[in-house]
Amino acid sequence: MHRVRDALEDFGEMVLFGLDALRWAARPPFRPGLILAQMAAIGVGSVFIVSTTAFFTGVVLALQANYAMRQLGAEGYVGGSVAISLARELAPVLTALFIIGRSGSAISTEIGTMRVTEQIDAMETMAVNPVQYLVVPRLVASVAMFPFLTMLFNALGFAGAWLMGIYVAEIPEGPFLEHTRTFVDPKDILHGIFKALIFGGVVAIITCWRGYSAAGGAKGVGEGTTRAVVASSIAILLVDTAFVLVTVGSGK
Amino acid sequence: MIEVVDLHKTFGENRVLRGVSLRVARGTTYVILGGSGSGKTVLMKHVIGLLKPDSGTVRVNGVEIPKLEGQPLIEARRMFGMVFQKSALFDSMTVYENVAFPLKEKERGLKSDELRARVVEKLRVVDLAESILPLYPAELSGGMQKRVALARALIHEPPVVLYDEPTTGLDPITTEYVDDMIVQAKKKLGVTSMVISHDIASSFKVADTLAVLYDGVIAAQGTPEEVRRSEHPHVKKFLSLWFEKQ
Numbered sequence: 001m002h003r004v005r006d007a008l009e010d011f012g013e014m015v016l017f018g019l020d021a022l023r024w025a026a027r028p029p030f031r032p033g034l035i036l037a038q039m040a041a042i043g044v045g046s047v048f049i050v051s052t053t054a055f056f057t058g059v060v061l062a063l064q065a066n067y068a069m070r071q072l073g074a075e076g077y078v079g080g081s082v083a084i085s086l087a088r089e090l091a092p093v094l095t096a097l098f099i100i101g102r103s104g105s106a107i108s109t110e111i112g113t114m115r116v117t118e119q120i121d122a123m124e125t126m127a128v129n130p131v132q133y134l135v136v137p138r139l140v141a142s143v144a145m146f147p148f149l150t151m152l153f154n155a156l157g158f159a160g161a162w163l164m165g166i167y168v169a170e171i172p173e174g175p176f177l178e179h180t181r182t183f184v185d186p187k188d189i190l191h192g193i194f195k196a197l198i199f200g201g202v203v204a205i206i207t208c209w210r211g212y213s214a215a216g217g218a219k220g221v222g223e224g225t226t227r228a229v230v231a232s233s234i235a236i237l238l239v240d241t242a243f244v245l246v247t248v249g250s251g252k
Numbered sequence: 253m254i255e256v257v258d259l260h261k262t263f264g265e266n267r268v269l270r271g272v273s274l275r276v277a278r279g280t281t282y283v284i285l286g287g288s289g290s291g292k293t294v295l296m297k298h299v300i301g302l303l304k305p306d307s308g309t310v311r312v313n314g315v316e317i318p319k320l321e322g323q324p325l326i327e328a329r330r331m332f333g334m335v336f337q338k339s340a341l342f343d344s345m346t347v348y349e350n351v352a353f354p355l356k357e358k359e360r361g362l363k364s365d366e367l368r369a370r371v372v373e374k375l376r377v378v379d380l381a382e383s384i385l386p387l388y389p390a391e392l393s394g395g396m397q398k399r400v401a402l403a404r405a406l407i408h409e410p411p412v413v414l415y416d417e418p419t420t421g422l423d424p425i426t427t428e429y430v431d432d433m434i435v436q437a438k439k440k441l442g443v444t445s446m447v448i449s450h451d452i453a454s455s456f457k458v459a460d461t462l463a464v465l466y467d468g469v470i471a472a473q474g475t476p477e478e479v480r481r482s483e484h485p486h487v488k489k490f491l492s493l494w495f496e497k498q
Contacts, residue, residue, distance in 0.1 A: 127354070
């Protein structure tokens, strides 16, 4: 019972922390230098892992789709089905999960270390709000960069699918591209991009909170980081499911 | 300058402060001496508004700290510089960025050459050379980190400097250096200082007024000589163990 209460209390505190971060984001002083640095760390720094994941996801997805669809004589639809899966689901979700592993853990560790070594207290005593200085730049950078990385995922994923579809599965390029065009609407891509925006905010708040609330030295920082990665990964899957249920529902 | 009035604070079952009152005069150094767990860090966190009391209050320069929230609290904190027990330097910043940080945040738009001049000036107060400016805290010795921390606490010229266990974990020579530094900051810059410590030798050296915190209340208070003659059983025991060693 205690554990449930503690977990709920912690969740409530995190929500308040998130609201606090949003409030501070709207207040001067704005710190473009810090935001750019975080955009570089979270965004540019994740280009390699996101590109690699995207390319190979596209590759295997195209080969598997080809394997399944060829049995129906529908291999011309491989490009379209891969593109729509990427745009609506795989690009935003996998991008988020990989950024959590790469940058989310780093955010949590860095802020957690600052907490247990009193650097956050020191900042407060210097009349600087740590939420504004540490959390806001990471929040803004995540919300800004998740959609970009998701677009990158879309592009490279499709490139992988195209290479496999045309050169390995030997699907004629005409139908491959034509069916992709008819299958995928800009609103499918926007659906994914919008989710990426939300995921960016969710990941930033959870990972910053786990660092910010860390206690008890190196062990506490480590535990905070583990919880940050687990909690934000699960949160992404839950938010995604809820979003799809609401927007797509039964698909009728 | 600093006035603490009947301060009470409880964490769960643990009554940490049970009615602490004290007064620190302008331009003097007030040392709170106490063993581990005596509540001295909790007391200091109340002075700078990092904790809120259950009852009682803290007034600094006439400003009632516990009543402040948000922006006014942030403004009020500009009155303070604080030196943390483990220095708490920002490890992702260089020495220069660390020392410049409070001033840069206070006076946004300050020109970079003026900022640099002020940083160098404060480094001189704590006897550090300009050459360490590009280094990171991890590249400095513990004693040097402490001095950088003091320079950082002094850079925006606060009227009050708080020291949290400034000599804990330092070797005797560095300890003496830090003691001198506290005295120098008072003499050269006229700051009002509050020090919490369990280092008896240092406390007697730097204090104008000394208080012994025991079990959440102030057991003895006065000039170092007066405290030394205190009849309070805990204070006698606390001090005698040390004086016997000398």
